[in-house]
Amino acid sequence: MSQPVVDAEGVVGRRFQFCPWIEGWAEGQDDFMITCPRCSEFAARCCQHYKYESEKSCHHYRIVFTDGACLSNGKSHATAGIGSAIGATDAEFHQWSIPIDDSVDCFPKQSNQRAELLAAIYGLRLLSDARSNGDVEDDHEHETAQVLSGHMEDKPYWVVTTDSEYVVKGMTEWLPRWKVWCLLFSPILVPICENLTYAQSVNLFF
Secondary structure (H helix, E strand, C coil): CCCCCCCCEEEEEEEEEECCCHHCCCCCHHEEEEEEECCCEEEEECEEEEECCCCCCCCCEEEEEEEEEEEEECCCCCEEEEEEEECCCCCCCEEEEHHHHHHCCCCCCCCCHHHHHHHHHHHHHHHHHHHHCCCCCCCCCCCCCCCCCCCCCCCEEEEEEECHHHHHHHHHCCCHHHHHHHHHHCHHHHHHHHHHHHHHCCCEEC
């Protein structure tokens, strides 16, 4: 298969976007990602990949999925939990499932938005732990992405994937205001702001 013209796949304003070719080619959500057959990690399908028929991953855009949920949302007896996954196995370095108790978040009332934020925080921690423990390697001996001048930087990215519009807009649009609110109004935003500052330094995006 011949290589299509590549245009603007990457991170814009802390938000990841696919190139128009993949947007038009994909028939469903599963077509936007690859589960690596060698290491079982998740990666976004790379538009610079020179063999589109291949299911090998270049790992240029690694993915972590995060989700949070809350029963009895916002009430005093609410219960919540969070999950994060960077790979298809249930090994601890690939997936976390965590009930929210006082050791995770001591705020008196849990909510869906808090759970989604906490899931993003712990997703970043899962990525960070995997990097520091060597569970996620920089060189998987897979095919490497072709770096085309002006289209993609020669360095890998981490992409945090969530179904929460609140988290996505918070990280991509509202972050400057949130950094002020971190100190003044909302303690839960302190760790996510701190994690995002770290994330930007090692190329983690939403």
